[in-house]
Amino acid sequence: MQPEEIHLYDAWRIFIGQVPGAFLIEAVIRAVFVFTVLITSMRLLGKRMAGQLSRNEMIAMTSLAAATGVPIQAPDRGLLPALIIAIIVVMLGRLISRWACRSERFESLSQDKLGTLVQDSVLQLPELSRTSITRERLFAHLRSEGLTHLGQVKRVYFEAGGFFTLIRNEFARPGLTLIPTWDTEFIAEQGVSADVQVCARCGNTRTAERCSNCHATEWQNAITGEEIK
Incomplete structure (x- = not known):
């Protein structure tokens, strides 16, 4: 026109x-x-x-x-x-x-393949990188399922269809917190282990100075999940 x-x-x-x-x-x-x-x-x-x-x-x-x-x-x-x-x-x-x-x-x-993002409460960082899933996105999904730390997670699969499948641990163990680090008050309410430390990057339990899973050197006390009254 x-x-x-x-x-x-x-x-x-x-x-x-x-x-x-x-x-x-x-x-x-x-x-x-x-x-x-x-x-x-x-x-x-x-x-x-x-x-x-x-x-x-x-x-x-x-x-x-x-x-x-x-x-x-x-x-x-x-x-x-x-x-x-x-x-x-x-x-x-x-x-x-x-x-x-x-x-x-x-x-x-044609459909892509299933990926394992969390295995036995530990992040699988190479798979996160391959699937272009950030830690923040994965943690947000786990928080939406009512979880507060990785010790409650047995497996997280990223399906070919683009959705997550969560399998919980039957008995939770101390693990990396899923709560934002700035929310220290809520983290303290969940119970912080004085004996167990986990990798701040992937959640692997500390056995040496360097993480055996991702080779990071930053550690933090694990969350027990036992709420302090």
Whole structure:
């Protein structure tokens, strides 16, 4: 449009656009058609599309959205290309799912693999680096689960779908605090061990001057989890 064609009082252009009024009826037909295509596509892609999306499922969803958005609004675009794209996306999605079920190696390549972020109350720093998960983000998640120190954690897995799975220790042991260091009053309420020290970087129990897990040299007293009355 030319600048002189734009007027703030032009309600028809603002709400209807530069199309005949009859296109509103056509837009309803297009929307119903595209909605049916999307429902059918998601049904064919499987139940996972209604839950936590994997990387490939997110790509499929984005492709469907890009293919079907324009035909609803553009009168000069046909519906057949959107249908063809939806068919291709569904076929590729189902094909990748079948290959992933048959080959663990292909599943790891297409979906990524599970990572262990915490093992026996100790942070696995190389895995944190590989998955681009910061200590702060992991600690925030563990705090949201009601935990106060790593001694309560048996395992934390970072699933291929991008979410955490937490397995708690049956019996908590002294561990690295999950509470921000500036909240000293709350840390003191949790009980601080006078005998056990843990690595301030990864939570490994001290057995030498240098941490055997991450080679750090900074230590702090472990949290026992026994609240002081």
